[in-house]
Amino acid sequence: MTSKNENSIFVESEETRITEIIDALRDVGMVEASESESESMSFTSAIEDSDIECTEGPDSMLTPKNLNDSPSKGPDDSPFKPIADNSFKKNTNVNSNQRYNRILEGLGQVEIETPLNPYTMTIECLLYEPQEEDIIEEDLRYIYLNQILSKKEQNCLTKLRHYAKYHKVKFPHIIWIQALRFLYSAQFHLQKALDMMTANLNFRIEELPIYEADVKDDLQLGAIYWHGRDYKCRPMLIVRIDKMDLLEGDINRLQKLLCFCLEFFLRYLQVAGRVENWNVIIDLSGKGFTDLPIQALKSVISLINTRYRMRLYRMFIVNCPIFLNLLSSALLSTLPGTSARKVRFVDGAYSDELLEMISPYQLEQRYGGKCPDVTENFYPFKFYPCSSNQNIMELDQAELLSKVPLGVIAGFSVEIPPNYDVEKLTWLKFLPNMSFSPLVASKLSNILGREVKSVTSLQDIFNLSSNMNELDN
Incomplete structure (x- = not known):
């Protein structure tokens, strides 16, 4: 017979477990919580000085000299709060120029040797035309680049650029083009956004690139891997919690493996302005409620939140322990709106959830699809044709990605500040690099008063310039 004391301990243990799960899931929305109402920089407060003319030159270049620049404090009556010391850390293994060159090579910093799956990138992804709900859902933006803001x-x-300039904080192009992601994540609080940008730059300089050889054995464990895409060409990241035991509790190995996969997305799977998000399936099979590796789960979600902001579209949590499934509705009700919107607890009826977004020919059988379950050879990651169009099938898929200009993958932030001078918009000289859908090209043509060509065919893509050498000159 169980004593009252034992029951009390059990209940307390379950409550602690539930709290840990809620804390882990709170990060899914990838939006920072404000410390107070006054610290949340709303749209209204952020544009108080929007009449300031912004005709700045090219983005400031990260150089050895200003790697150690710290922001200066403003006068007491400054409308801006002085930001924390954002001095950039040094990696003694490489010199400053080498670190800088790395982050200009492309958004995804992975060094691979193994030939990719031939359908890693397809023409459907390159030419996908996102619908309005793919770009912005209520108050949350999903696609940031090569779009009209x-x-x-x-x-x-504009406010963020002035704020950074005022505090003498400099970032290279590769960080600036993601600035709006950081603003959304910081709820438009300028100081927080700048701190996030600094942390992200430090991470990219110090910890990247990641070499395939360093994670090759762990890639074959099947703990984290890419598999297929949804109907909107967003790739699916599979996270199998039971396989994480094979990493022997080494959080550093787990994080490095995850970073490799996410950098792989930035280099080989995304298409700026068209496909900028991923979905995640977290598979809890083989784990009971009490033995879920909460720290590993939290590490995965936290890393996605802090280093790869505003990239997640949906997170499906499948094969949950019965007790967790029963609590799923209650758990979601405790989460912030953005987190609750992105999380789905999925029971055995996969057709009602996953198959609404993903073709069965892109999903493993274990998740309700028709692809064979992957039990070995998890890498190279498995991708499949997105269309039965014969013209597309005849394309030499193995060579497709090598022919796509870097600008199509990396993209640009289409910034048009208030009271702008068209001739001083620094990104205009890169129009030959930029891939726009017909709708965006039409809108941009009207704004600029000049023709902006859309990209609607593979030949259009190949005709784009691949010269990215002037990004920070």
């Missing part, structure tokens, strides 16, 4: 977003970016 709202007036409010433009004004907030």
Whole structure:
């Protein structure tokens, strides 16, 4: 017979477990919580000085000299709060120029040797035309690059640039083009956004690139791997919690493996302005409620939150322990709106959830699809044709990605500040590099008063310039 004391201990243990799970899931929305209402930089407060003319030159270059620059404090009556010391850390293994060159090579910093799956990139991904709900869902933006931004977003970016300039904080192009992601994640709080940008730059300089050889054995464990894409060409990241035991509790190995996969997305799977998000399936099979590796789960979600902001579209949690499934609705009700919107607890009826977004020919059988379950050879990652169009099938898929200009993958932030001078918009000289859908090209042509060509065919893509050498000159 169980004593009252034992029951009490059990209940307390379960409550602690539930709290840990809620804390782990809170990060899914990838939006920072404000410390107070006054610290949340709303659109309205962010554009108070939107009439300031912004005709800055090219983005400031990260050089050895200003690697150690610290922001200066403003006068007491400054409208800006002085930001924390954002001095950039040094990696003694490489010199400053080498570190700088690395982050200009492309958004995804992975060094691979193994030939890729021939359908890693397809023409459907390169030419996909996102619908409005793919780009912005209510108040949350999903696609940031090669898109027309709202007036409010433009004004907030202008404020951020002035704020950074005021505090003498400099970032290279590769960070600036993601600035709006950081603003959304920081709820448009300028100081927090700048701190996030600094942390992200430090991470990219110090810890990247990741070499395939360093994670090759762990890639074959099947703990984390890419498999297929959804109907909107967003790739699926599979995270199998039971396989994490094979990493022997080494969080550093887990994080390095995950970073490799996410950098792989940035280099080989995304298409700026068209496909900028991923989905995640977290498979809890083989784990009971009490033996879920919460720290590993939290590490995965936290890393995605802090280093790869505003990239997640949906997270499906499948094969949950019965007790967790029963609590799923209650758990979601405790999460912030953005987190609750992105999380799905999925029971055995996969057709009602996953198959609404993903073709069965892109999913493993274990998740309700028709692809064979992957039990070995998890890498190279498995991708499949997205179309039965014969013209597409005849394309030499193995060579497709090597022919696509870097600008198509990396993209640009289409910033048009208030009171702008068209001739001083620094990104205009890169129009020959930029891939726009017909709708975006039409809108941009009207704004600029000049023709902007859309990209609607593979030949259009190959005709784009691949010269990216002037990004920070």
